Amino acid sequence: MASTTKKVLRMTFNNASGKAVTISMPQPKEGLTVAEIETVMDQIITKNIFLTPGGELISKRDVKIVDTTTEDLYDQ
Numbered sequence: 001m002a003s004t005t006k007k008v009l010r011m012t013f014n015n016a017s018g019k020a021v022t023i024s025m026p027q028p029k030e031g032l033t034v035a036e037i038e039t040v041m042d043q044i045i046t047k048n049i050f051l052t053p054g055g056e057l058i059s060k061r062d063v064k065i066v067d068t069t070t071e072d073l074y075d076q
Contacts, residue, residue: 016055
């Protein structure tokens, strides 16, 4: 049996039509702070580099680091 662990940073924004848009980043660095993440989110909004079907990103909605452990129970 093998076990794998993955971490993903999920930054969620509101777009111009009020819908949630999530940008995921695999393997965020250890010790990443909320302030650092918010600074990056502010830059993404300010630079307007992503356009969604509902328009540009206009505000921050949520941020999470998701840690997933998968255990492979079947080993041939």
